Amino acid sequence: MSESLSQPASAAARSEVVNDFSITVGTINGTGSQTSNLTILRALFKMGIPVSGKNLFPSNIQGLPTWYTIRVSKEGFIARRDRHEIVVAMNPATIDDDLAMLMPGGAFFYADHLRPRQMRDDVVAYPMPARKLARESGAPPKLRDYVANMVYVGVLAHMLGIDLEAIHEALRYHFHGKASATDLNFKVVQMAAEWAAENLEKQDPFRVEPMEATRGLILEDGNEALALGALFGGLQFLAWYPITPASSVAETINQYIPKLRRDPVTKKHTVASIQAEDELAAINMAIGAGWAGLRAMTSTSGPGISLMAEAVGLAYYAEVPVVLVDVQRVGPSTGLPTRTQQGDITFTYFLSHGDTEHIMLFPANINEAFEYGWRALDIAERLQAPIFVLMDLDLGMNHWMGQPFEYPDQPMDRGKVLWEEDLKKWAEEGRRWCRYEDVDGDGVPYRTVMGNRYPGAAYFTRGTGHDECARYSEDPDVWVRINQRIKKKYHLGRKYLPKPVLDTMDDAQVGIIAYGSTDPAIVEARHILLHEHHLPTDYLRVRAVPFHDEVGDFIAAHEVVYVVEANRDGQMAQLLRMAYPELAGRIVSHSRSDGLPLTAEWVVSGIQK
Amino acid sequence: MAKTNAIGLTKADYKGAPSTLCQGCGHNSILSQIISALFEMNVVPEDVAKFSGIGCSSKAPTYMLSRSFGFNGLHGRMPPLATGALVADPTIKGIGMSGDGDTASIGMGHFKHIIRRNVPLVYIVANNGVYGLTKGQFSATADKGLRLKRQGENPYMPIDICMEALASNATFVARTFAGDPKQVKTLLKAAYHHKGLAVIDIISPCVTFNNQPESRYSYSWAKDHEAALHQIDFVPPREEIWLDKGMEPGEARTIRLHDGSAIVLKQVAADYDPTDRFGAIKAIEESYAQNVLLTGLLYIDPEAPNLYEILNLPDEPLNRLTPDRLRPTPEQLAEVNASLFGA
Ligand SMILES: Cc1ncc(C[n+]2csc(CCOP(=O)(O)OP(=O)(O)O)c2C)c(N)n1
Ligand code: SF4
Ligand SMILES: [Mg+2]
Numbered sequence: 002m003s004e005s006l007s008q009p010a011s012a013a014a015r016s017e018v019v020n021d022f023s024i025t026v027g028t029i030n031g032t033g034s035q036t037s038n039l040t041i042l043r044a045l046f047k048m049g050i051p052v053s054g055k056n057l058f059p060s061n062i063q064g065l066p067t068w069y070t071i072r073v074s075k076e077g078f079i080a081r082r083d084r085h086e087i088v089v090a091m092n093p094a095t096i097d098d099d100l101a102m103l104m105p106g107g108a109f110f111y112a113d114h115l116r117p118r119q120m121r122d123d124v125v126a127y128p129m130p131a132r133k134l135a136r137e138s139g140a141p142p143k144l145r146d147y148v149a150n151m152v153y154v155g156v157l158a159h160m161l162g163i164d165l166e167a168i169h170e171a172l173r174y175h176f177h178g179k180a181s182a183t184d185l186n187f188k189v190v191q192m193a194a195e196w197a198a199e200n201l202e203k204q205d206p207f208r209v210e211p212m213e214a215t216r217g218l219i220l221e222d223g224n225e226a227l228a229l230g231a232l233f234g235g236l237q238f239l240a241w242y243p244i245t246p247a248s249s250v251a252e253t254i255n256q257y258i259p260k261l262r263r264d265p266v267t268k269k270h271t272v273a274s275i276q277a278e279d280e281l282a283a284i285n286m287a288i289g290a291g292w293a294g295l296r297a298m299t300s301t302s303g304p305g306i307s308l309m310a311e312a313v314g315l316a317y318y319a320e321v322p323v324v325l326v327d328v329q330r331v332g333p334s335t336g337l338p339t340r341t342q343q344g345d346i347t348f349t350y351f352l353s354h355g356d357t358e359h360i361m362l363f364p365a366n367i368n369e370a371f372e373y374g375w376r377a378l379d380i381a382e383r384l385q386a387p388i389f390v391l392m393d394l395d396l397g398m399n400h401w402m403g404q405p406f407e408y409p410d411q412p413m414d415r416g417k418v419l420w421e422e423d424l425k426k427w428a429e430e431g432r433r434w435c436r437y438e439d440v441d442g443d444g445v446p447y448r449t450v451m452g453n454r455y456p457g458a459a460y461f462t463r464g465t466g467h468d469e470c471a472r473y474s475e476d477p478d479v480w481v482r483i484n485q486r487i488k489k490k491y492h493l494g495r496k497y498l499p500k501p502v503l504d505t506m507d508d509a510q511v512g513i514i515a516y517g518s519t520d521p522a523i524v525e526a527r528h529i530l531l532h533e534h535h536l537p538t539d540y541l542r543v544r545a546v547p548f549h550d551e552v553g554d555f556i557a558a559h560e561v562v563y564v565v566e567a568n569r570d571g572q573m574a575q576l577l578r579m580a581y582p583e584l585a586g587r588i589v590s591h592s593r594s595d596g597l598p599l600t601a602e603w604v605v606s607g608i609q610k
Numbered sequence: 611m612a613k614t615n616a617i618g619l620t621k622a623d624y625k626g627a628p629s630t631l632c633q634g635c636g637h638n639s640i641l642s643q644i645i646s647a648l649f650e651m652n653v654v655p656e657d658v659a660k661f662s663g664i665g666c667s668s669k670a671p672t673y674m675l676s677r678s679f680g681f682n683g684l685h686g687r688m689p690p691l692a693t694g695a696l697v698a699d700p701t702i703k704g705i706g707m708s709g710d711g712d713t714a715s716i717g718m719g720h721f722k723h724i725i726r727r728n729v730p731l732v733y734i735v736a737n738n739g740v741y742g743l744t745k746g747q748f749s750a751t752a753d754k755g756l757r758l759k760r761q762g763e764n765p766y767m768p769i770d771i772c773m774e775a776l777a778s779n780a781t782f783v784a785r786t787f788a789g790d791p792k793q794v795k796t797l798l799k800a801a802y803h804h805k806g807l808a809v810i811d812i813i814s815p816c817v818t819f820n821n822q823p824e825s826r827y828s829y830s831w832a833k834d835h836e837a838a839l840h841q842i843d844f845v846p847p848r849e850e851i852w853l854d855k856g857m858e859p860g861e862a863r864t865i866r867l868h869d870g871s872a873i874v875l876k877q878v879a880a881d882y883d884p885t886d887r888f889g890a891i892k893a894i895e896e897s898y899a900q901n902v903l904l905t906g907l908l909y910i911d912p913e914a915p916n917l918y919e920i921l922n923l924p925d926e927p928l929n930r931l932t933p934d935r936l937r938p939t940p941e942q943l944a945e946v947n948a949s950l951f952g953a
Contacts, residue, residue, distance in 0.1 A: 043951055046951070046953050047953050048953075049953060171951075174951050215953035216953055217952070217953070218952065218953055219947065219950045219951060219952045219953075220950075220951045220952075220953070221950055221951070229946060232938065233937060233938055233943060234937070235933060235936030235937045237698075237928055237929070237931075237936065238694060238697060238698075238928075240690070240694065257946075260942075261938045261942055261946070262936075262938065264924055264931070264935055265935060266924075266935065267924040267925070267926075269922050269923055269924040270921065270922050270923060271924070271928065271931055271935060271936055273697045273921045273923060273928065274921075275693070275727075275921075277690065277723075278719050278720065278722075278723040279719060281686075281687060281690070281719075281720075282687075282689075282690035282693075282719070282720055282723065283690070285683065285684065285687040285690035285691045285694065285720075286690040286691070286693050286694035287694055288683075288691060288694065289661075289681065289683075289690065289691040289692060289693060289694025289695035289696075289697075290694035290695060290697055290698060291694075292681060292694075292695055293659075293694070293695040293696075293697075293698035293699065293929055294698055294929035294930075295694075295697065295698050295928060295929055296936070297694065311684055312684060312687065315683065315684055319681075405947040405950075405952070406943060406946070406947055408940045408943050409937070412933065413933040413936065413937060415933075420930075450679075450698070450929055451659050451679040451695055451698060451699060451702060451929070452679075452698065452699035452701065452702055452927050452929055452930070453679075454654075454656040454657075456677075458656075459656065459676075459677055459678055459679040459680075460679065460680075461660075461671075461672060461676075461679075461680040461681075461682070462679075462680065462681040462682065463681075463682040464682075464684075473627070473672065
């Protein structure tokens with residue numbers, strides 16, 4: 002019954018492709034396809050096969066085309082690929098494009114109520130009776146579109162060899178163990194698998210086989226990881242305003258507060274979470290909270306960061322600890338808001354008017370997202386400054402494999418806060434406390450927080466125009482002094498930031514610098530460069546700005562250093578050239594912003610072989 | 611020797627840096643009434659925190675309560691700043707000082723939303739119908755038809771702060787006039803003891819830019835047109851309520867606040883019920899028709915839950931919780947890990 006065509010079939014039989022291909026599913030937004038796609042992803046992962054899943058979705062709730070790409074890689078490469086070995090078409094509006102993207106020799110699964118304008122003869126095509134099976138499943142009419150998407154799960158399971166028990170487990174997890182939903186969906190999967198067994202003849206070379214490569218790992222998205230990290234970091238105050246792709250940071254925190262942050266003593270909550278009226282409010286609330294001694298955070302994306310500019314300058318100059326999570330997306334306004342980008346690097350670095358430079362952390366995987374979730378709170382309080390955690394949509398909203406989250410390996414660092422008993426001790430020792438005095442020579446003053454009732458503990462906070470004792474002053478010398486001390490704090494504070502990660506190869510002369518979510522593409526590109534082009538490379542993954550000395554050393558040690566990033570202008574390259582003007586000639590920017598996660602092939606394409 | 615209050619403090623203990631506002635500025639009178647009210651109520655200055663935005667009015671907190679924590683934030687952003695800070699410690703009472711520009715223009719959104727959250731804050735709008743600090747532009751509360759030097763004539767209808775507060779379901783709404791110090795002080799006391807957000811719109815003339823007699827925000831106009839809803843007394847917690855000699859109980863209305871203190875309203879305007887929100891809105895509308903400045907406690911709901919209750923926070927200060935109460939245990943992380951999708 003399959004509309005298979007003569008010549009690929011024989012080719013398929015010749016060489017099997019096991020655990021090494023991409024599946025791309027084209028569906029309609031809002032039809033529950035995310036459940037189907039995640040189910041496939043999780044089942045493969047459960048089978049021990051390395052996977053990644055990228056949701057390429059429009060800014061829309063229902064009706065627009067959306068794609069999901071699953072990478073299956075026995076070698077553990079999890080970057081997005083432009084090559085699509087298997088395509089599933091469920092959307093009449095995109096079926097022709099979906100068919101066109103399929104590589105020659107690929108497998109094309111499509112709902113049989115759809116007709117491509119013209120079927121290609123260099124691929125294997127499998128029609129699927131999605132509507133018919135959905136109807137026969139007994140699902141109520143309003144759920145039929147959803148369960149129709151389960152049909153491709155079942156058909157793929159049979160045709161590729163995905164373990165049905167793994168699918169069952171993935172569904173149970175997805176529906177939180179709710180039997181009715183799990184059973185209904187699983188029934189459709191089974192029906193579809195049986196139908197495929199009876200009606201489709203395998204003519205493509207792709208299949209999966211169980212492996213042991215994912216044992217002990219978890220599959221999570223970066224936003225949830227970061228949210229959990231913050232809760233384990235003792236977060237006390239969250240203010241946020243809804244925005245894709247950042248909302249799930251706050252939503253996850255809210256969801257876990259009752260479970261993780263019910264006070265053992267009073268049974269009340271130890272985190273205040275407020276959905277603000279806008280990002281102006283969110284950041285000002287977080288600054289108020291940070292000023293008053295709470296571990297405070299706000300989570301947003303580029304448009305929100307734009308609105309927060311003035312307040313971030315206030316926090317910088319008033320020296321208020323606060324964490325800003327920026328899950329970057331393409332912007333501004335509408336168009337590509339649900340597409341990924343590393344586009345806020347220079348903007349965030351300089352954010353606000355006057356002389357400002359900010360500390361930024363770049364998690365590259367879910368484990369770093371969790372870690373920076375708590376560590377950023379420590380750094381903020383240690384350095385009394387706004388700290389940015391720069392995520393992006395790809396890391397924040399897509400599922401990544403990782404180790405189970407590790408408990409913070411350090412006690413909470415509350416920084417230099419003086420309470421009543423501390424001030425009493427200072428007084429007994431004859432020491433004078435002044436809010437903005439550089440007592441320790443590290444540029445970080447001691448602070449008191451609202452509620453401290455010790456005589457003289459209170460001070461009046463304003464942005465600029467204060468002397469060491471927080472007294473009003475417009476004296477030019479005072480301003481220069483205070484301003485320089487803040488700069489000193491910023492640079493000496495580097496030692497609290499995560500160091501870059503270095504990976505070298507023998508005889509490498511070429512260096513690559515990258516950061517954040519592009520890591521998998523870099524890792525794979527280096528593999529390709531070595532094996533296909535005999536070009537060994539060294540790789541430095543930057544995890545924080547300001548740069549550690551290792552960054553300058555790395556550039557100095559290489560004739561050429563490619564700075565690879567997902568934006569148009571090479572924003573990190575700009576910061577590097579600024580930080581190391583004497584090495585600027587060695588820095589080559591290789592950057593691209595197309596709204597999608599970078600591919601290894603594209604990374605390779607920009608490196609001189 | 612200076613007079614001391616019941617906790618042994620003098621008025622000087624409630625003062626701040628010398629004011630740099632213009633001589634005669636309404637904001638200065640508000641400052642002295644805040645100082646008097648807190649002095650008379652025996653408030654420990656360390657139990658108060660001051661917040662403000664930007665403007666002459668927002669500079670005012672510098673000139674009071676030097677023993678209290680204070681944060682002079684950004685233009686229009688006093689409400690969220692105070693909200694975040696006050697969450698840290700429910701034993702601190704917030705006093706927020708804002709202006710009509712700060713509140714009714716750039717900060718209008720925050721004003722409405724801090725009301726919804728019923729943050730325990732005395733929210734003072736020192737309202738002069740003009741931008742003082744930027745030298746005399748129209749504010750959103752300026753009268754339609756007002757003429758100002760270099761600005762020409764204001765073609766727009768004004769925003770009424772109290773009306774906006776009522777529309778947002780504020781739980782304490784009052785209007786008063788800096789030239790009526792006794793009423794300002796009493797309303798401040800009542801607001802201080804209100805459990806949630808208390809909005810006080812204080813007509814506070816800008817003697818430099820908007821004090822011409824035809825302006826509703828001038829001393830002379832306000833004095834001549836003030837129509838007080840009632841005579842108002844504040845009775846602190848644990849004190850007995852005494853009515854004036856010869857007064858019938860029915861002539862006064864007592865409103866109990868959450869901490870046992872009370873507001874006693876002696877009727878001036880007939881049948882005004884300050885727990886009737888719709889009645890308050892109507893009274894404000896009518897005051898425009900009658901061309902008077904309506905002052906007094908316009909509306910109160912003393913029982914509505916405040917932000918602490920809404921957020922289910924501990925009674926003790928959140929900012930004093932020790933790390934062991936803030937960081938979940940390794941066992942809890944193990945549970946979380948086990949609940950995530952693993953292979
Ligand atoms: C973001 C921003 N925009 C503009 C200003 C300039 N500015 C300072 S005070 C002020 C108006 C203050 O008016 P109001 O709140 O009525 O206070 P007043 O001086 O009248 O007491 C303005 C517009 C500013 N400080 N910040
Ligand atoms: S300019 Fe107006 S508002 Fe400002 S201090 Fe002078 S009188 Fe007061
Ligand atoms: Mg004003």
